[in-house]
Amino acid sequence: MPAALVVSDLEKRYGTTTALHGVSLEVARGELVGLLGPNGAGKSTLVKVACGLVRATAGGVEVCGAPAGSAAARASLGYLAELFRFPGWARADELLRFHQSLAGSAGGERERAELLELVGLADARGCRIEAMSKGMQQRLGLAQALIGDPPLLLLDEPTSALDPLGRRAVRALLEELRSRGTSVLLNSHLLSEVELVCDRVVIIAAGRVAAAGRPQDLARAGGVEVETAGGVRHFAAAGREDAPGIVAALVAEGEAVYGVRVLRSTLEDVYLEAVGAGSGDGGAEPIR
Amino acid sequence: MNARVAAVRTIAGFALRESLRRRVFLVVLVLSAAFLGLYALGAAQAFHDADELAIGNSFGVEPRVIVGATMLGLAMFGTLFLGAILAVFLTLGVVRGDADRGLLQPVVVRPVGRSLLLVARFLGAGTVCGAYVGALFAATVLITGVAGGWWPDRVIGPGLALAGAACVICALSLLGSVALGTTANGIAVFMVFGAGLVAGLLGQIGEALGSSTLNTVSGVATWALPFEALYQGALSSVTADTVGFTKLAIDLGPFGGAEDAGPLLWPWVLLYLAVVGLVAARGFARRDL
Numbered sequence: 001m002p003a004a005l006v007v008s009d010l011e012k013r014y015g016t017t018t019a020l021h022g023v024s025l026e027v028a029r030g031e032l033v034g035l036l037g038p039n040g041a042g043k044s045t046l047v048k049v050a051c052g053l054v055r056a057t058a059g060g061v062e063v064c065g066a067p068a069g070s071a072a073a074r075a076s077l078g079y080l081a082e083l084f085r086f087p088g089w090a091r092a093d094e095l096l097r098f099h100q101s102l103a104g105s106a107g108g109e110r111e112r113a114e115l116l117e118l119v120g121l122a123d124a125r126g127c128r129i130e131a132m133s134k135g136m137q138q139r140l141g142l143a144q145a146l147i148g149d150p151p152l153l154l155l156d157e158p159t160s161a162l163d164p165l166g167r168r169a170v171r172a173l174l175e176e177l178r179s180r181g182t183s184v185l186l187n188s189h190l191l192s193e194v195e196l197v198c199d200r201v202v203i204i205a206a207g208r209v210a211a212a213g214r215p216q217d218l219a220r221a222g223g224v225e226v227e228t229a230g231g232v233r234h235f236a237a238a239g240r241e242d243a244p245g246i247v248a249a250l251v252a253e254g255e256a257v258y259g260v261r262v263l264r265s266t267l268e269d270v271y272l273e274a275v276g277a278g279s280g281d282g283g284a285e286p287i288r
Numbered sequence: 289m290n291a292r293v294a295a296v297r298t299i300a301g302f303a304l305r306e307s308l309r310r311r312v313f314l315v316v317l318v319l320s321a322a323f324l325g326l327y328a329l330g331a332a333q334a335f336h337d338a339d340e341l342a343i344g345n346s347f348g349v350e351p352r353v354i355v356g357a358t359m360l361g362l363a364m365f366g367t368l369f370l371g372a373i374l375a376v377f378l379t380l381g382v383v384r385g386d387a388d389r390g391l392l393q394p395v396v397v398r399p400v401g402r403s404l405l406l407v408a409r410f411l412g413a414g415t416v417c418g419a420y421v422g423a424l425f426a427a428t429v430l431i432t433g434v435a436g437g438w439w440p441d442r443v444i445g446p447g448l449a450l451a452g453a454a455c456v457i458c459a460l461s462l463l464g465s466v467a468l469g470t471t472a473n474g475i476a477v478f479m480v481f482g483a484g485l486v487a488g489l490l491g492q493i494g495e496a497l498g499s500s501t502l503n504t505v506s507g508v509a510t511w512a513l514p515f516e517a518l519y520q521g522a523l524s525s526v527t528a529d530t531v532g533f534t535k536l537a538i539d540l541g542p543f544g545g546a547e548d549a550g551p552l553l554w555p556w557v558l559l560y561l562a563v564v565g566l567v568a569a570r571g572f573a574r575r576d577l
Contacts, residue, residue, distance in 0.1 A: 014576075051397045053577040075399040085390040089309040101298040102398035104291060144394060 002065035003028050004076075004152040004183030005050060010059035012045050012207075019045040021207040022059065027152070027185050032178045034194035035187040037204035038275050043187045044082055046204070047154050050185070051079045064151055075104070078145035080138075082156040082187070088130030092121060092140055095129065096147060105148035115143040118176075120169060134161040142170070146177075153177065153184045159193060171197050195267045203274040210274035218270045222263035229256040295400040300412030307378065307416070316374060320424060323366060328431045331359045335436035350534045354541070356438025357527045361543025363428035364450060364526075368519050371421035371454035376477045378413040379461040382406070385470035387577045396577060403569040406462060410565065413458045418451035425450050441529040446522035452557055453515035453522075457481060459564045460515075466571040484509065484516035491520070492545040510549070514557050520546040521553060 005027040012020040020042045027033045037043045048054040050061050052069030066072035086095050096112045105111060116122050119139040129137060138161045145153055159167045167190070174184060174197050188194050194201060195215045203211040211218060224238040224246055235246055240262045247257050307313055338351040383406075386392040396402060425447045433439045440446065460480060464473040487509030494502025510517040523546035527538055538544040 048577070051393075053393055053396060055574070055576060071399045071401060074397055077397070079394070079397045081390060081393045083390045084394055086394070087306055087391065089306055098298065098302050099394070099398065102295060102395065102400050104399065141394075 001029060002062065004031070004064055005154075005185060006060075006062045007046065007050070008060045008062075010046065010049060010061060011057045012042070012049060012054065013057045019207055020049075023204065023207065023209055024059075025202050025209060025212065027183050029151070029183055030178060030181040032174060032184045032186065032197060032199050034198035034201045035185055035204065036189075036191065036194060036201060036271055037210075041204045041275070042207040043204055044156055047079075047156050047185065047187055050154055051077065075148075076150055077152045077154055078147065078150040079154045080141045080145040080156060080158050082160070084141055086129045086137065086140065086144075088128065090129055091126050092116060092129065092132075092143075093125045095140065096143060099144050099147045103148040107148070111147070115146055118146070118173065119143045120166075135163060135166050138162060139166065139169075142173070149182075151181075151183060153182055154187075155184060156187045157189065158186070159188065159190060167193060191266075191268050191271055201267065203271055205275040210276075211270060215267050219267060220265045220270075222265050225261040225263060226250060226257060227259040227261075229258070292400075292404060295404055296408040296411060299395075299400070299405060299408035300415075303378070303409060303412045304416065312377070316370075316420065320370065320420075323370065324424075324427050324431065327359075327363055327366070327428060328435060330362075331432055331435040334359055335438075338436075348533050349537055352436055352438050353527075353530060353534050354537050356432050356436050357440070357530070357538045358541045358543055359436075360428060360432050360440060360526055361523055361541075363432070364425065364446070364519070364522060365543065367421055367424045367428065368450055368453055368515075370424065371417050371450065372457045372478075372481050372515075374420055375413060375417040375454050375457040376461050376474055376481075378416065379409065379458050380465055380474045380477065381470040382409045382462055383465040383572055383575070384468060385465060385473070387575075388469060393577055402572045406565065406568055406572060410458060410462055413462075414455040417454035417458055421454045422447045422451045440526035442525040445525050449518040449522035449525075452554075453518040456513075456515040456518070456557065456561065459561050459568075463564050463568040463571075466568050466575065480513060481515070484513035484519075487513065488516045488520050488546070491547060495545040495547070496540065511556065514553070514560050517549045517553055518557065521548045524548040 003026050005025075007023055007025045009022045009024055010020050011018070011022055023042070023046060025033070035043050035046070045054060049056050050063060050068050052074055055069070061068035063073035064076040066076065090098070093112055093116070096115065100107060100111065113122070113125070116125055119142050121136060121139055121143065124132065124136060129140065132140065138158065142155075142158060145155065159170050162170060171193060174186065177184060178199075186194065186198060198215065200213060201211075201215055201218060202209055223234055223236040224243050226233045226235070226246060228250060233250075235242070238246060243260050243262055247260055250257055334355045335352060338355040341351055383392065395405065426443075429440060429443055457477065461473065461477045464476050468476060487506050490502050491506030491510065494500070494506055510520060523543055525548060527535060530538065
């Protein structure tokens with residue numbers, strides 16, 4: 001079975017501006033990949049090429065084995081754009097019925113009810129879209145993207161208009177989708193969100209892949225901090241496995257040890273380093 | 289094939305439902321009723337005045353025919369104008385306008401395809417505008433007949449020609465929407481519409497003056513913008529069987545002197561629509577959204 005999304009040496013130029021310089025990445029079946037990068041890095045362009053909204057200048061994109069933009073590729077994906085609008089006059093259920101028809105979904109009323117329930121809009125079924133809050137519209141956008149149970153979801157900033165509760169609900173939804181075997185490419189600015197739910201992260205900077213890997217692999221060891229009677233002592237070269245030995249040695253030396261912290265760089269540090277901003281303060285966060 | 293037909297019906301139906309919900313059709317209905325009321329008043333008064341002028345007429349001119357043809361010509365102009373407004377407002381933002389607002393992207397990523405989306409929007413808008421123009425023309429024919437007892441020499445042909453003209457304007461507006469934003473497209477299509485009308489008037493002036501240059505300019509322009517050729521043909525056919533001084537008097541009037549473009553006009557219109565559709569589809573396919 002082909003991967004859900006394969007991007008190979010993708011290039012996109014808008015006139016004299018190059019948005020993507022030979023980007024390659026892959027989203028396996030059932031994998032949840034986070035796409036990170038600063039504004040203008042090319043993330044949305046990449047997602048739009050995968051959707052067939054934007055034509056590639058060079059390179060290729062395949063969705064479930066079909067060339068991006070083809071009818072087969074479009075039938076295999078669900079998409080939530082970063083900046084989207086639904087017709088304000090339509091009702092939530094009516095919009096989903098429209099998209100069911102376009103997607104060729106035979107799910108009918110049951111699918112619509114399930115999706116509205118899934119995104120927490122079961123009570124807003126007959127509500128006109130223009131009467132909905134931005135957050136509700138974003139959740140409706142998610143429901144729309146899930147019509148027909150596509151094997152690949154391309155979500156461009158799906159939580160930008162949501163409050164913390166809404167974000168948590170989306171995280172739970174993404175985990176639920178992963179458990180069902182749906183592949184997701186999640187384009188988000190929220191590092192903590194990506195770190196919490198994604199299997200892998202791809203960081204794009206200036207149209208190039210700057211870093212990629214599992215969040216825990218990207219995060220590097222930042223040393224060990226030991227709180228003693230004489231103050232906090234920092235062992236920069238040490239890792240988690242060195243902590244018992246360090247404590248034993250300090251105790252043997254007669255030091256009173258009150259606490260130990262294994263330090264690791266966060267995804268934010270990795271991100272800032274990858275995009276060339278640098279964290280500046282060495283901002284390691286303790287992980288107990 | 290069935291899936292494509294279903295998709296076309298879905299998209300066209302959704303667009304029409306939008307017009308219904310946004311009360312576009314209600315506004316059109318109310319204002320059209322106002323137009324028809326005004327026209328009925330004008331026609332009744334014009335026929336009444338014509339009867340007074342006819343007393344003592346000894347030139348073989350039939351004033352009721354002149355008034356009827358002129359009034360219906362005016363109504364046809366009004367009908368096409370209203371049809372053009374409807375056509376433009378139903379289609380002016382279909383591609384770039386909707387893409388700029390973020391309405392288009394969720395639809396385009398569905399497996400229906402961009403060309404099919406254009407076809408659906410054209411069929412939806414064309415059907416509405418064609419039916420509207422046809423119905424309005426039929427109403428004005430009826431009003432003219434009831435008010436003055438004058439009926440045009442042809443009814444079906446001119447009605448179809450006006451409906452066809454509205455469809456051509458829909459197609460041009462859709463084509464414009466691929467390249468231009470909503471406001472720019474609206475302005476452009478109305479300017480093209482105005483240019484077509486001016487070309488037709490030039491032809492009528494050329495006919496009256498016997499100027500072959502004006503006639504050539506008008507002929508080329510009306511074929512390039514065939515909604516005008518259809519309108520001219522419709523005007524011409526409402527008095528197709530009228531002859532003598534009466535015909536001469538009609539031709540000298542503001543809606544007389546129109547030329548029927550001949551049997552090649554409809555094939556040309558169909559070819560024109562196909563070419564406009566292909567150019568629009570190609571432009572849309574190449575457009576990054």
